[in-house]
Amino acid sequence: MATAQAPVLPLHMRRDRFDPPAEIAAIREQPGLGRVTTPIGRPAWLVTRYEDAREVLGDATRFSSAGLPVIPVPGAAPGEQRSGNLLMLDPPEHTRLRRLLTGEFTVKRIRRLQPRIAEIVDAQLDAMEQAGPPADLVPDFALPVPSLVICELLGVPYADRAEFHSRAAKQLDLTRPLEERGQVAMESRAYMGELVDRAFAEPGDDMLGMLVREHGDDLTRTELIGISSLLLIAGHETTANMLAIGTLALLRHPEQAAVVRDDPEATAPAVEELMRFLSVVHTGVPRVATADTEVAGQAVGAGDVLVVSLPAADRDRALVEDPDRLDVGRAASHHVAFGHGVHHCLGAPLARMEMATAFPALLRRFPTLAPAIPFEDVDFRSASVVHGLRSLPVTW
Amino acid sequence: MKIKADRDVCIGAGNCVLAAENVFDQDDDAIVVVLEESPQDEDAESARNAVGSCPSGALSIEET
Ligand code: HEM
Numbered sequence: 357m358a359t360a361q362a363p364v365l366p367l368h369m370r371r372d373r374f375d376p377p378a379e380i381a382a383i384r385e386q387p388g389l390g391r392v393t394t395p396i397g398r399p400a401w402l403v404t405r406y407e408d409a410r411e412v413l414g415d416a417t418r419f420s421s422a423g424l425p426v427i428p429v430p431g432a433a434p435g436e437q438r439s440g441n442l443l444m445l446d447p448p449e450h451t452r453l454r455r456l457l458t459g460e461f462t463v464k465r466i467r468r469l470q471p472r473i474a475e476i477v478d479a480q481l482d483a484m485e486q487a488g489p490p491a492d493l494v495p496d497f498a499l500p501v502p503s504l505v506i507c508e509l510l511g512v513p514y515a516d517r518a519e520f521h522s523r524a525a526k527q528l529d530l531t532r533p534l535e536e537r538g539q540v541a542m543e544s545r546a547y548m549g550e551l552v553d554r555a556f557a558e559p560g561d562d563m564l565g566m567l568v569r570e571h572g573d574d575l576t577r578t579e580l581i582g583i584s585s586l587l588l589i590a591g592h593e594t595t596a597n598m599l600a601i602g603t604l605a606l607l608r609h610p611e612q613a614a615v616v617r618d619d620p621e622a623t624a625p626a627v628e629e630l631m632r633f634l635s636v637v638h639t640g641v642p643r644v645a646t647a648d649t650e651v652a653g654q655a656v657g658a659g660d661v662l663v664v665s666l667p668a669a670d671r672d673r674a675l676v677e678d679p680d681r682l683d684v685g686r687a688a689s690h691h692v693a694f695g696h697g698v699h700h701c702l703g704a705p706l707a708r709m710e711m712a713t714a715f716p717a718l719l720r721r722f723p724t725l726a727p728a729i730p731f732e733d734v735d736f737r738s739a740s741v742v743h744g745l746r747s748l749p750v751t752w
Numbered sequence: 753m754k755i756k757a758d759r760d761v762c763i764g765a766g767n768c769v770l771a772a773e774n775v776f777d778q779d780d781d782a783i784v785v786v787l788e789e790s791p792q793d794e795d796a797e798s799a800r801n802a803v804g805s806c807p808s809g810a811l812s813i814e815e816t
């Protein structure tokens with residue numbers, strides 16, 4: 357019988373369940389930088405310490421996010437794959453696009469969404485309760501909540517979810533050839549192209565409509581497609597994985613789950629600590645040095661690639677004491693799980709609001725919630741750009 | 753203490769508003785607005801926290 361060969365993942369994309377692998381922790385103890393090979397086979401420096409991570413991510417002049425070539429896909433016009441994708445642009449182009457969007461993600465704007473987010477969460481919990489235990493937390497809760505939220509916000513029909521969920525998962529799946537992932541990314545753009553054209557013809561009240569109405573003259577069609585494709589994928593994949601793996605982490609520490617369930621004041625710090633402890637995004641976009649420089653005393657040449665391990669930086673003793681312990685009671689808001697510098701997560705206020713609504717609501721609805729399988733059997737989603745769980749059978 | 757915010761550097765992430773609501777706000781484009789330049793007591797503590805959590809380096813404190 358032919359079995360799929362387990363791919364050898366680059367070190368910076370490996371996990372040991374909740375934790376970064378021991379090899380990465382060992383590199384963090386050594387002076388200088390580590391060495392890894394990126395999925396495209398290029399050697400790169402591995403940044404593991406908190407201060408070094410902030411230095412590299414915080415300096416877009418010395419460390420470019422636009423430096424790596426994209427894998428060309430047949431049929432894509434030059435520059436099309438990067439267009440509008442904030443993650444892969446440098447200032448000043450990055451600044452121009454980002455400023456068009458930030459107004460939609462202010463703390464105030466997101467607070468206004470809270471009641472609607474709570475409704476979405478409750479409807480999902482109602483459905484779980486009616487169906488009765490057991491449930492699979494990933495398809496029944498963790499994935500639909502952020503998907504529904506970003507669909508409504510952006511103006512994407514939720515009925516199309518099966519397709520865009522599957523495309524997003526493929527785009528992030530590190531076991532698939534880069535050409536295939538690039539091809540799927542272009543399919544996502546084609547899908548978004550139809551929605552964008554519809555918005556140009558008849559701009560609605562959603563974010564696509566707003567962007568067309570207010571910035572239709574400042575944005576090209578490809579830029580708008582790039583922006584919305586990024587918002588759709590970043591808007592559901594990341595938060596969905598945090599909700600699933602975050603719930604598992606809480607259930608492994610029942611006394612901490614009880615705090616999140618019973619004390620509303622505890623929610624905000626608990627969300628930050630779960631973000632820090634789990635740091636589900638392994639690394640941001642690899643950075644490329646724009647000139648000869650030095651990081652952590654190590655000479656780095658112009659053109660060198662640097663990969664910043666976010667979980668390694670967030671488990672550095674320089675950030676918190678006893679970093680490998682989950683402690684929802686501590687104040688850990690300076691983590692880099694949302695990145696750092698000009699590319700710091702645009703959706704952070706939304707993601708925080710979704711998590712702060714979803715975790716306590718889930719634990720309150722099912723006070724006896726527990727995994728329905730032994731911890732050893734939990735299907736961690738390794739080999740993806742975003743760490744998480746493939747499924748989480750639960751009972752109550 | 754005196755809070756300084758560089759509105760050209762700010763990327764509108766809102767970490768400061770979450771950390772110190774009495775001290776910082778965001779305008780309609782999400783760019784930081786300082787509500788209280790010389791916060792006292794608890795607000796001073798939160799403001800320090802906010803400066804540390806700002807991802808763009810837009811915030812600074814001048815001790816007076
Ligand atoms: C728990 C959930 C989330 C996590 C862990 C997360 C993490 C991150 C990280 C680490 C980055 C920086 C990448 C880099 O520097 O290369 C980032 C950027 C970004 N995120 Fe998130 N994110 C989350 C939720 C969201 C949501 C809900 C949205 C959209 C609604 C979103 C939209 C974006 C966008 C547009 C960027 C690019 C910003 C830029 O390059 O200027 N994210 N996110």
Ligand code: SF4
Pocket residue numbers: 757761762763764765766767768769776778782783784805806807808809810811
């Ligand atoms: S935390 Fe920094 S970047 Fe974010 S809004 Fe406040 S000042 Fe601007």
